[in-house]
Amino acid sequence: MEDKKKPKSTSEPEKPSESTKASSGVESADEVVGASAEGTGNESKEDSVPRKPQKPTGPAGATSAKKNPPKRRPIKKGPTYEDLENDEQVQFLRERFGDDLDSAQSFLGQKILTINPASLFDALSFLREELDFDYLIDLTALDYQGEEKRWCLVYHLYSYSSGHFLRIKSRICEGDVPASVTPIWKVADWLEREIYDMFGIEFSGHPELKRILLPADWHGHPLRKDYDIKLQDQSWVKKHLKIRKIPG
Amino acid sequence: MSRETILDTRELEINMGPQHPSTHGVLRVKLFLDGERVQDCECVIGYLHRGVEKISENRSYIKCVPYYDRTDYIAAVSNVYGYVLGVEKMMGIEVPEKARYIRIMMTEFNRISSHLLWLATHALDIGAMTVFLYCFREREEILKLFEALFGARLTTHAFRIGGLWKDFPAGFEEAARKFIKEFPDRIDEYEELLTNNRIWIDRTKNIGIISAEEAINFGLSGPPLRGSGVDYDLRKIRPYGGYEEFDFEVPVGNNGDTYDRYIIRLAEMRQCCRIIEQALDGLPEGPVRGKAPKIVKPPVGEYYSGIEGPRGELGYYIVSDGSAFPFRVRIRPPTFISLQALRRLVRGHLVADVVAIIGTLDIVLGEIDR
Numbered sequence: 001m002e003d004k005k006k007p008k009s010t011s012e013p014e015k016p017s018e019s020t021k022a023s024s025g026v027e028s029a030d031e032v033v034g035a036s037a038e039g040t041g042n043e044s045k046e047d048s049v050p051r052k053p054q055k056p057t058g059p060a061g062a063t064s065a066k067k068n069p070p071k072r073r074p075i076k077k078g079p080t081y082e083d084l085e086n087d088e089q090v091q092f093l094r095e096r097f098g099d100d101l102d103s104a105q106s107f108l109g110q111k112i113l114t115i116n117p118a119s120l121f122d123a124l125s126f127l128r129e130e131l132d133f134d135y136l137i138d139l140t141a142l143d144y145q146g147e148e149k150r151w152c153l154v155y156h157l158y159s160y161s162s163g164h165f166l167r168i169k170s171r172i173c174e175g176d177v178p179a180s181v182t183p184i185w186k187v188a189d190w191l192e193r194e195i196y197d198m199f200g201i202e203f204s205g206h207p208e209l210k211r212i213l214l215p216a217d218w219h220g221h222p223l224r225k226d227y228d229i230k231l232q233d234q235s236w237v238k239k240h241l242k243i244r245k246i247p248g
Numbered sequence: 249m250s251r252e253t254i255l256d257t258r259e260l261e262i263n264m265g266p267q268h269p270s271t272h273g274v275l276r277v278k279l280f281l282d283g284e285r286v287q288d289c290e291c292v293i294g295y296l297h298r299g300v301e302k303i304s305e306n307r308s309y310i311k312c313v314p315y316y317d318r319t320d321y322i323a324a325v326s327n328v329y330g331y332v333l334g335v336e337k338m339m340g341i342e343v344p345e346k347a348r349y350i351r352i353m354m355t356e357f358n359r360i361s362s363h364l365l366w367l368a369t370h371a372l373d374i375g376a377m378t379v380f381l382y383c384f385r386e387r388e389e390i391l392k393l394f395e396a397l398f399g400a401r402l403t404t405h406a407f408r409i410g411g412l413w414k415d416f417p418a419g420f421e422e423a424a425r426k427f428i429k430e431f432p433d434r435i436d437e438y439e440e441l442l443t444n445n446r447i448w449i450d451r452t453k454n455i456g457i458i459s460a461e462e463a464i465n466f467g468l469s470g471p472p473l474r475g476s477g478v479d480y481d482l483r484k485i486r487p488y489g490g491y492e493e494f495d496f497e498v499p500v501g502n503n504g505d506t507y508d509r510y511i512i513r514l515a516e517m518r519q520c521c522r523i524i525e526q527a528l529d530g531l532p533e534g535p536v537r538g539k540a541p542k543i544v545k546p547p548v549g550e551y552y553s554g555i556e557g558p559r560g561e562l563g564y565y566i567v568s569d570g571s572a573f574p575f576r577v578r579i580r581p582p583t584f585i586s587l588q589a590l591r592r593l594v595r596g597h598l599v600a601d602v603v604a605i606i607g608t609l610d611i612v613l614g615e616i617d618r
Contacts, residue, residue: 107549108549110552135464135467137467137554154578190584212293223301229303229305
């Protein structure tokens, strides 16, 4: 995704008059919701250019305007991450885990706790046993490619008795093997298999860690950011679908 | 694994699916049998995997929407609803009152149509042919309503970020009112055919029992969870989109068997009618499309938007890095998680009951495989 954007953005300054036309066209369109199918990819990059239709002052004027952006439309202040240190549950956890609880925040009213992977399993079983988070809603991973701690495991928990909703995050490095939470919640079985399938993260102590959605002999993990959307396991396709020549 | 057979006979492994009509799609279940008793089973899924989550990362927020129609094609309206709500929350977009009401109304219509399809196929699997035809008769009416409002019957692309595509067409309200007026009688008709039917009771009572504690541990949601007596409905627990303004009940079972789950779904359809009636009565005037920017760029952050779909908790975990493309959209599929409990539910039952249990979980393979 990133790669596709770069070459386009270099060609941008060469034709500024076109870009202003395009953005002014957007401005006048009545339809609010359905963005035109073609335009969205390009328009997203033109957002740094002032959106109001401006008189074309030639290529030089447009580029200088870009360097020191004048009168931007006032940006509506979006939601931000808020600190959550004073929360009762957070303090309870802080007492038990100390610095292993990296941060406690809330975003749009949803609590997010970041926990050091070393004590992740302990923390989760503590939440299950002591704070009664008996329902694992969802378990998934995020790929921050290029960062030292590449993966982020995300657990969504819910407690039937107290009605609390909680998100636990934990950043791990590539090659780390976090402990499986199947002993705590049986639902984690397939969810962890899906993460293994899609990201290639292995879990220790999982009853049978194998691919779930993709074929067993597939190579690669599609939800990684370095796995291009058009990429597929050519050798698998050739072998099983008997396609001699794959177009593209 | 301890799978000893009774008469010291050889354990038999048979395949059910992926082309078996009662597996409701391309689900392959490997059954390990002792005579006709199921010792164990293994689900093989993924035949319909299209990588919707990967596609989402490569499309703009608006262009993602039609793909979610196609995950659970039977409940397309609810599927879009969860995602659209999440993006609106992150962007801080206000949806007009009228659009909110229409959304709730259409989602409930969708719940009815989804439950009707479930009842039809579930009854057909177990051997009641008539109900199938009756259910499809009513479902057709709902699909006609969808077609009138959204322009499509199944893959509706129902809601847009910020509101709706357009307002009701002429005659829509009357048609909707007519439907909910007649529909409770139709449910009575189904009940007459099934609820006290000796064969139906024999085939569903005490089949696939799961306790409340276990159901929670297996992550079940929706009717399978409520059948076990857990009062968990996101419309009540974390109300979204204005459900707190509506008056309805959440039916709950006691035994956690196939029969209870059937009773619950029927009761839910009656509640849907109540909600739709309230929405029609209180329908405000005004526009149906709010102010949404052309380019949807939620601020850096994350949000989990969960709704109560017909099959259970349907969640969208949206992570934004501030660009026009989602950093990640994770779909929490209700039936992917329910299907996991199949292995636990079928143990010790007959092969014919496996069909009933798969039916009672109300799975949709399009959503399981995504």
